[in-house]
Amino acid sequence: MANSEGSREILQACLVLGLLALINVVRCDNYPDFQSRRSLIGETIFDVTKFGAKGDGITDDAMAIIKAWRAACTTVGAAKVLIPRGDFVAGEVVMAGPCTAQKPITIEIQGNLLAYDDMSVYTRGAWIMIEKVDGLVVTGGGTINGRGKEVWQYFTKGSPPLPVSLILQSVQNVKMYNLNLVDSMGFHSKVTDSTNVAISNMKITAPGKSPNTDGCHMSSSRNINITDTVIGTGDDCISIGHGNYNILVARVTCGPGHGLSIGSLGKRPNETSMKGVTITNCTLVGTTNGARIKTYHASPQIEASSIYFQDIVMDRVKNPIIIDQHYDSKRKREPSKVKISDVHFRNIRGTSISAVSISLNCSSTFPCQGIELSNIDLQPIAPIGPLRSSCSNARFFVTGKINPTAPASCV
Ligand SMILES: *[C@@H]1O[C@H](CO)[C@@H](O)[C@H](O)[C@H]1NC(C)=O
Ligand SMILES: *[C@@H]1O[C@H](CO)[C@@H](O)[C@H](O)[C@H]1NC(C)=O
Ligand SMILES: *[C@@H]1O[C@H](CO)[C@@H](O)[C@H](O)[C@H]1NC(C)=O
Ligand SMILES: *[C@@H]1O[C@H](CO)[C@@H](O)[C@H](O)[C@H]1NC(C)=O
Numbered sequence: 001m002a003n004s005e006g007s008r009e010i011l012q013a014c015l016v017l018g019l020l021a022l023i024n025v026v027r028c029d030n031y032p033d034f035q036s037r038r039s040l041i042g043e044t045i046f047d048v049t050k051f052g053a054k055g056d057g058i059t060d061d062a063m064a065i066i067k068a069w070r071a072a073c074t075t076v077g078a079a080k081v082l083i084p085r086g087d088f089v090a091g092e093v094v095m096a097g098p099c100t101a102q103k104p105i106t107i108e109i110q111g112n113l114l115a116y117d118d119m120s121v122y123t124r125g126a127w128i129m130i131e132k133v134d135g136l137v138v139t140g141g142g143t144i145n146g147r148g149k150e151v152w153q154y155f156t157k158g159s160p161p162l163p164v165s166l167i168l169q170s171v172q173n174v175k176m177y178n179l180n181l182v183d184s185m186g187f188h189s190k191v192t193d194s195t196n197v198a199i200s201n202m203k204i205t206a207p208g209k210s211p212n213t214d215g216c217h218m219s220s221s222r223n224i225n226i227t228d229t230v231i232g233t234g235d236d237c238i239s240i241g242h243g244n245y246n247i248l249v250a251r252v253t254c255g256p257g258h259g260l261s262i263g264s265l266g267k268r269p270n271e272t273s274m275k276g277v278t279i280t281n282c283t284l285v286g287t288t289n290g291a292r293i294k295t296y297h298a299s300p301q302i303e304a305s306s307i308y309f310q311d312i313v314m315d316r317v318k319n320p321i322i323i324d325q326h327y328d329s330k331r332k333r334e335p336s337k338v339k340i341s342d343v344h345f346r347n348i349r350g351t352s353i354s355a356v357s358i359s360l361n362c363s364s365t366f367p368c369q370g371i372e373l374s375n376i377d378l379q380p381i382a383p384i385g386p387l388r389s390s391c392s393n394a395r396f397f398v399t400g401k402i403n404p405t406a407p408a409s410c411v
Contacts, residue, residue: 036071043078043106046071048088055086060116062090069107073099073133080106083142089114091121092163093128097171103135109142109179115165117150119185122163127185131169138176146184148210155211162186162212168194177201184213188233191218202229208256210234215257219243220272227251236261237287238279242271242302248278255285259317261292262307264327266299266338273303283313284350290320291345295338295363297329307343314350320378321345323371323394325363341369349377357404358389360396367411371396377403 035050046068049055053064065083072079079101088111099105107130115127127146130136146165155162162185168174169190174197181188181204188204191197204215215231218224220243227250231237237254239261240247254260260279265271284290291309314320323343325336340362357378362368371394380387391407398406 036075039080043080044072044075045080045082047082047084049084049086053088055084055088055111057087057089057114059089060091061088062093062116065090065093066095069095072105073097073101075101078102080108083107083109083111083113083140086111087114088112089116091116091118092123092126094124095128095130095133097131097133099133104137104173104175105133105135106137106139108140109138109144110140112143112145115146115163115185117147119151119163125161125163125186126167127163128166129169130167130171132171133174134172136171136174138174139178141178143180143182145182146188148183148185148206148213151185152210164188164190166190167192168197170194172196174198180205182206183210186212187214187217189216191216191221191224194221194224196223197221198225198227200225200227200229204229204231204233206233208232208234214239215254217241218247222246224248225250229253231257233257237284239263240274240277241265242274244274244277246276249280249282250278251281253283253285255287255315257287259284259287259289259292260309261289261294262304263292263294264296265294265304266296266302266336269300271300271302275303276306278308278310279312280308281311283315284317285315286317288318289322290314290317291322291348292319293323293340293343294327295325295336295340296327297332297336298334299336299338301337301339303339303341305340305342308346309348310344310346312348314348314352314378316351316353316381318352318354319357319359320350320352321348321358321376323360323362323368325361335365336363337365338363339366339369343368343370344372344374345376346372346374348375350379351381352378352387353381353384355380355384355386355388356390357387358407360391360394360407360410362393364393367393367395369395373398373402373406375400375402377401379403
């Protein structure tokens with residue numbers, strides 16, 4: 001009797017345990033550790049399809065991507081968020097740190113990410129925002145398609161900018177490579193308030209007529225490299241804004257678009273100085289500008305210095321070498337107070353489609369200082385006739401041969 005009662009108790013206990021186990025299995029379905037798997041090299045893979053992403057080209061998979069990111073970010077050990085092959089439509093995606101996972105976390109985009117076409121979901125000026133992460137690799141060979149074709153018609157000058165496809169904000173130690181950015185709504189990519197970011201082997205493409213679709217814009221950042229990248233858009237290829245230090249752009253091909261720009265600088269009162277930019281071994285094809293510095297009138301008093309444009313090939317560029325301190329400033333009378341100095345245009349060759357191929361047009365308040373023109377060989381594309389240079393408010397010096405000949409002294 002006692003024995004059979006004992007076994008009944010055990011049986012009951014087992015049933016309860018079994019039930020609990022069953023409930024647990026069901027619950028585990030939603031638990032990150034059961035949705036991830038380990039890769040051969042021991043990192044845990046957080047596949048967005050295991051977090052509910054459909055990848056069917058219709059469903060908004062943003063929440064699933066965010067959940068996969070959160071699980072990866074808060075894990076221990078090495079972690080990878082995987083967006084596999086498929087068409088993943090997503091609205092606003094914020095991937096924020098700080099993370100506990102081993103550094104760096106990887107985001108591997110193999111498939112196509114497609115922006116959701118309802119503009120009201122983008123609350124922070126970005127489609128995909130990665131912020132406050134230290135240690136990150138973003139790669140995978142996939143495509144980030146902003147589907148700008150559906151919204152560019154709504155863009156007018158003066159209206160708020162359309163969402164940037166990918167913003168890296170307050171990040172450190174980031175490598176981004178081997179990705180395609182296509183048809184962003186606003187800028188394709190932006191790096192702000194960040195340190196140690198290496199971007200390479202990217203392909204960024206949008207029609208030459210698409211509005212404000214800069215390839216990559218950076219501001220308030222330090223130690224940023226963009227290398228071995230091809231960019232053709234409707235606006236600046238790469239634009240290097242205020243507050244940047246130690247920026248390298250190398251082996252980048254641009255076109256169509258507005259070329260390689262420092263600036264624009266001085267639009268807002270809280271902008272800060274920038275220093276140390278090298279743009280080298282680049283090719284510009286059919287762009288409206290080549291090597292350009294642009295600043296606004298009525299700017300705060302800031303400096304832009306230690307800037308090198310060197311070993312650059314211009315292929316049918318409209319304004320190959322240009323400093324414009326009257327940028328977009330018709331209605332502001334006060335001259336620019338951005339002090340430009342220590343700027344080097346070296347080893348620049350190729351063709352120009354407009355006659356004034358070197359233009360140094362600086363501020364009357366703060367003339368440009370220490371501008372070097374060295375080994376420049378630009379040729380006109382018929383029928384524009386011989387090339388010229390022009391200058392106002394600039395102190396420059398010439399080394400080696402330059403063609404067209406230097407402007408007359410103009411300070
Ligand atoms: C950028 O490139 C330079 C020169 O190759 C290198 O010394 C530096 O470490 C790179 N910076 C980053 C953030 O990768
Ligand atoms: C600078 O001003 C702009 C608006 O003009 C604002 O969006 C931005 O947050 C400000 N930046 C800082 C660092 O205060
Ligand atoms: C630029 O090209 C020259 C000549 O091919 C090469 O010697 C140099 O290392 C290159 N520099 C960079 C940063 O790519
Ligand atoms: C400088 O730019 C101003 C404003 O666009 C223009 O009126 C002026 O002719 C330019 N000067 C030179 C020397 O190109």
